[in-house]
Amino acid sequence: MDVSARRAFNLLKEMAYVRVSGTEEEKKAAERLLAEAKKCGVKTQIEPFTVKTGKVNKARLVVTAPYVKEYEVTGYERSLSTTEGGLDAEFYYAENLLPVHLQNCKGKIVMINGRLRRADYEKLQKAQVAAILTFSGTTLDRNSETDCDIRKLREVMTDPFGFAVALNMRAADAAEIVRRGAKTMHIEVDSECFDAQSQNVCAVIEGSKYPDEIISFGAHYDSVHFSTGVYDNMSGSVIIMELLRYFAAHQPERTLKFNWYGSEEQGLLGSKAWTQAHEDELENHVLMINVDVAAATLGQNAAPILATEAAVGYVDALMKEHGMACSVKMDIYSSDCIPFADHGVPAINLCRFGTAGAGYIHDRRDNLKSGYLDEKSLDITLQQALMLAKHVVNAKVFPIERTISDEIRKKVDEYLFKEKK
Ligand SMILES: [Zn+2]
The missing domain is CATH 3.40.630.10 (Zn peptidases)
Structure with missing residues (x-):
């Protein structure tokens, strides 16, 4: 044949x-x-x-100051769940995680550029961030033609560096929150891990x-x-x-x-x-x-x-x-x-x-x-x-x-x- x-x-x-x-x-x-x-x-x-693997039943992100607006987010599969009532913290845009950025990360909801690589994850965990935020797509995306990507905290990250609360959003929304000078945020994640x-x-x-x-x-x-x-x-x-x-x-x-x-x-x-x-x-x-x-x-x-x-x-x-x-x-x-x-x-x-x-x-x-x-x-x-x-x-x-x-x-x-x- x-x-x-x-x-x-x-x-x-x-x-x-x-x-x-x-x-x-x-x-x-x-x-x-x-x-x-x-x-x-x-x-x-x-x-x-x-x-x-895992499943996220609910993921929310609301900018609480200096303006109030909820944005579309997805939770990372295998993310930690937030505790009852969610998590309120300062927002910080840590770009590409240079030492200058890292010294400002502790206890904050930290957004970085691009994919969450293993080396970034290690740095963020060591800097004791409250939560990790990433974005995907481009600032030109039309919401009706694209999806807010669902990502995963892989074992290569969680095995050596532990679990974290991690969310992903659209690039255009990420640009907006930086442009509008978001100071504080409220986030909620309800996530299950399973085999x-x-x-x-x-x-x-x-x-x-x-x-x-x-x-x-x-x-x-x-x-x-x-x-x-x-x-x-x-x-x-x-x-x-x-x-x-x-x-x-x-x-x-x-x-x-x-x-x-x-x-x-x-x-x-x-x-x-x-x-x-x-x-x-x-x-x-x-x-x-x-x-x-x-x-x-x-x-x-x-x-x-x-x-x-x-x-x-x-x-x-x-x-x-x-x-x-x-x-x-x-x-x-x-x-x-x-x-x-x-x-x-x-x-x-x-x-x-x-x-x-x-x-x-x-x-x-x-x-x-x-x-x-x-x-x-x-x-x-x-x-x-x-x-x-x-x-x-x-x-x-x-x-x-x-x-x-x-x-x-x-x-x-x-x-x-x-x-x-
Ligand atoms: Zn392939």
């Missing part, structure tokens, strides 16, 4: 709904992928894992000649709130499904594993769970090929590789030999390749990035109606993936050394917040 971009795109259309980590919809998507994989007549299973179940969908084809050499294909199938995740990353999910169909019909010499990861958007939780559960066999993994974002009509192809310069040269030469346009570089990529590289398994990512103004991730615009994806463009990454896979799967001598360069090792360690020695 040959691969088909049409069939892949039809499956993508069918699964164009929000699939957030640990939800019923994520599970429904996993079951759909499982059913599709089963049709290929290979060994399949769902591997569940636990995710720490939920997420899952990876797994399929295996045993190799005919080198069964102990494993090549692992991966793509995450979860999305974030408000996003149907057709681009990020049902596109990659349906591409590796086509590869599964192909190799189910063309017996590979090496063993192939196909994994659709859940909860990638919450910090690569699916691939972390998988590499942990399969730690023993990872030394037999010779390569991981990950597909995360494809099908953008206006875009460009890239292959960030977590291995060595020799691996980069090999993939680059293959692309050129086949007349395939792809920018092949040694770099990390924020996706499920990371836990594999962390375990010493070389990883190749295949992506087609939408160009500026023609590629949307992590909000409601990642939707088929946005009109920036198409079947022909999906076929570009599908063909690159198939070409690469055909070469490595049946190579006489495996062409990629099982080595991660020091440069990549260092970037992976930083990405995973490993302590510097």
